[in-house]
Amino acid sequence: MKIRTEVELDRNAIYALNRAAFESDAEADLVEALRLQADPHISLVAEEAGEIIGHIMFSPATLSSDSEIPVIGLGPMAVLPGRQHQGIGSALVQAGLEACKKLGYQAVFVLGHPQYYPRFGFVLASRYDISSVYDVPDEVFMAFELVPGALVGKAGEMHYHPAFEGL
Numbered sequence: 001m002k003i004r005t006e007v008e009l010d011r012n013a014i015y016a017l018n019r020a021a022f023e024s025d026a027e028a029d030l031v032e033a034l035r036l037q038a039d040p041h042i043s044l045v046a047e048e049a050g051e052i053i054g055h056i057m058f059s060p061a062t063l064s065s066d067s068e069i070p071v072i073g074l075g076p077m078a079v080l081p082g083r084q085h086q087g088i089g090s091a092l093v094q095a096g097l098e099a100c101k102k103l104g105y106q107a108v109f110v111l112g113h114p115q116y117y118p119r120f121g122f123v124l125a126s127r128y129d130i131s132s133v134y135d136v137p138d139e140v141f142m143a144f145e146l147v148p149g150a151l152v153g154k155a156g157e158m159h160y161h162p163a164f165e166g167l
C-alpha cells in the first residue's frame with residue numbers, strides 16, 4: 001500500500017470511495033467542494049494495486065480567539081468498506097499529520113469517532129476550552145497540537161472552512 005497526494009485521475013475513485021464509506025453523497029460532495037474552494041488543502045490517497053482504498057482530506061480552519069494562528073481541520077476521511085480495520089486509516093492519519101506539520105500548521109481539529117483519534121494524540125478540544133460551532137457531544141470534537149502549547153490560551157470557537165457549511 002502506498003500513501004500519496006491525490007492526482008486529477010483519482011477524483012472519480014475518491015468520490016466513489018467516500019460515497020461507499022459514508023453511504024451518502026454528502027461527504028463525497030464536500031470533498032469536491034473543498035478541492036475547489038480550500039487553498040491550500042491536503043488530499044491524500046491510499047493506493048494498492050492501482051485501486052484507491054482510502055482517502056483523507058484536511059482544510060484550513062480558523063479560531064475565533066486568534067485569526068492568525070494556522071490551524072487545520074481533518075475530514076472527511078474514509079476507507080473502502082471491506083478494507084477497514086486493516087490499519088489503512090491509521091496510515092492516512094499519520095501521513096496527513098506529517099503533511100500538516102510540513103505546511104506549518106500548529107494544530108489539527110477533528111469531529112469524529114472518540115475511540116479512534118486519541119490513538120494519534122488527539123485530546124478533547126474542550127481541554128483548551130475550544131468548541132465547534134456544531135451541536136455535538138463534547139467527546140467527538142478533538143484537537144492535536146503539532147506545536148506543543150499552540151492551543152494554550154486560545155479558548156473560543158473553531159470554524160471549519162466555509163465549504164463545510166454546505167454539508
Ligand SMILES: CC(C)(COP(=O)(O)OP(=O)(O)OC[C@H]1O[C@@H](n2cnc3c(N)ncnc32)[C@H](O)[C@@H]1OP(=O)(O)O)[C@@H](O)C(=O)NCCC(=O)NCCS
Binds near residue numbers: 077088090113
Ligand atoms: C473510520 C475509518 C476511516 C477508519 O479507517 P480504518 O482503516 O478502518 O482504521 P484502522 O484500521 O486504522 O483502525 C481501526 C480502528 O478504527 C476504529 N473505528 C473504525 N470504524 C469505527 C467506527 N465506525 N466507530 C468507531 N471507531 C471506529 C476502531 O477503533 C478500529 O479499531 P479495531 O480495528 O481495533 O476495532 C473507516 O472505518 C471508515 O471509513 N469508516 C466510515 C466512514 C467514517 O466514519 N469516516 C470517519 C469519520 S470521523
